[in-house]
Amino acid sequence: MGRRWSVGWLVITIAVIGMWMPPQVSAQDPLTQNYTTSDGRLTVSYPETWGATEFFGVMLSNDAVLLETFDFETLPDDVFLLIIAGGPINELIDFGGSGTFEEDVLAFAQDEADDTFTEYVGPKIEEFGGHTAYRTIGQSGGQEAIYMYIDLGGGNMLEVVVFANEGVIQQYGKTIEAVVLSAQYHAPAEPVVSGSVIWQQMERFDYEDFAPIGSVVVGPDDTIYVAGYYSGINVYDSEGDLQEVIGDTQLTNRWSGYAEDFAVAPDGTLWVVDANQHVTHIESNGEILHTWGELGQDSGEFGEYSPGQIEVTPDGRVVIQDRQDSEEFYTMTRIQIWDEEGTLLNEFVPQPSGPNSTITGYADIEMGLDGTLYIAGDYEIWRMDLHTGTLSQVRLDPIMSSYAYIDSFAISSTGHLVVASSEGGIYWFDAQGGYISQYGQEQVLSDYDSDAPPFMDGEFYSPRGMAVLSNGHVVVSDYNYTWWQVVVFTFEE
Template sequence: MTILGAEGFRYEVDGNDWGELPEGWTYREATAVAVNSKDEVYVFNRGGHPIIIFDSDGKFLDSWGEGAFGNPHGIAIGPDDSVYCADVSDNTIKKFTPDGKLLMKIGSESKPMSGKPFCRPCHVAIDGRSGDLYVADGYSNANVHKYSADGEFIESWGDSGTDPGSFNIVHNIDIDNEGYVYVADRENRRIQIFNDKGKFETQWVNLSRAAAVCVDKQEGGLVYVGEYFAGQASNEIGRHLGPRVTIFDKSGQVKARLSEEPAGTEAGRFYAPHGMAIDSNKNIYVAEVSVSEYAERGVEPPPYLRSMQKLTKIAG
């Protein structure tokens, strides 16, 4: 085991793919992860079994979603354990029961909309107070869209740019217990924070490519940010440029940075943190799109690429 972090924020990690997959199965690439009220872990992936469910110890429980998705990207779980999935290739947000029955679909399959919902949506978050949905419509649009719990459109905000309230790839999104919306503005390398009506509140910078954001919904909960490899040659040998997981308090103060090592697949390193979740014990689950990141850089990948990690919190 390798230990990451410092006092109060120490985690064990073994460097292997997490989760006991059935024989012959692979994730191919885990894009996102979510945890329900029972600490069951839902891994959204681009393999043959898009939704794979484990208990918190990694024991396989179930799978579903075969044939239901074009290009899995983001997953979130609501207060009632309903499962919401963002699919970037069919331009939809879909809501399922925990065992995979389709309940609702927002968007038009295979009909991307310029400036309107959706054009390659990346992620979705659920307001636990109202059930409202917030969609990060980020690869081809530059918007956050808000919907009611039953899928009725309410409002949108955002445009392309670098000013506060503008975006350059709205890649991930989450909501805290007070209704503040946290947006991973990936290529602007920041987290932007809005109220539930889209009013800009503040931003956190000093990040690499902020690809994932996960908010602890408990009172005084922390905010976890997954940062990509920054795509610069210096990052192959330099420290402090990602990839890593950074933990903030609600005021934006950095409490911990997990892994200051260069990108890699060894224990204690990351390559492409793309989605994150925490369980009731504050363990962190990290989905990495290492295959896509190697392809983007035009580099031959190593024979083994990890796609799911669990960072187990050490008490004290």
């Protein structure tokens, strides 16, 4: 799993995680409330006095305010935090093994205990709710902790985490155990994976030559534009024949670096942004028409390593995604709207409803044919009205793994969404988020493989750019440290 929570983020902030001690004090509180994750895969019952929210599964606490503030640095003396996650073994533990419970989970539990606890007992195998489980009880930093991994069969498991100050887990142990026993994980049905490659361009990665790093744009006539690394923009026809290269190494450097993203305007000119606070308007031959941008956090300024994304509305307005550091989040997305002369017209900080809901992560933006802006965070897609800044979520069917984040996405002329998962698959949804089909699989490599193999048909490593042709065929730009590919493929229903 790419974003490991049990020994990554939480351990960094509070030093230890775990599960309940054998109950001795409290009686079980009645479980009158139910919480189901947004993908519908995990349901947990819990007492009315507790709080629950979604965080890599279900996060619960006897202090509901704690879940609203996400302040886990110092837990109150009588408060615990419980996290329950369900999914395939090889997604939850990211151990790189065969995905078998008996071998991989035991080895992972041992490594995790060694890395986390100052004192511990286990991991011990036991029976829990009719399932085989591994449990490790430990202490670190004055807090009590137990890990538990529960084998559900079929390659799936529950991972359960509780942590609190000394004595608290023991006090609430019977109720915590009942909550965990109530957890129901519903594995998704095996999807139909089908499609075929129409054409593919693939070469070894070469900084002196063309090497696509991401952005793909389809023009009104189905011309395909692919941004290169320090080498301009390659232009292909819909059959995959290279027509021209816009710019060269010298001209690209005049754009102040490689194209972080670009867009084709209705008049055929191009807009390019790079991470050095530049927005550049260029002719189709690469000649610069206009450029602007400066570092800062005020209106009309761009954050460090920003702007990141650009789109052009049907009426010619320029929409830019700016990334700003903030105290509350590592990065925050800000949407700026400009006219073609470089005058700031408006700006919005996307604010979905709910606590801690600012869109974070390396957001991608795409423009619908009706002028609606689509924004992707790490795990969700939103529509934004560019007149009001109002957001509405596109609720995708829960076919993607709960632990996969969005690498990139595209909007078709029919309003359908094509979403590239960090785990390699590319998914096709209708305009309402209903699942239609998927294609492709992840090319599995050693970490930062310096001599990765070429891509096979249907293999994707880290899709950085996508677009959809008028006939529904999907264009993908991808690379794996050694090879780059531009692929056009079609889904099959």
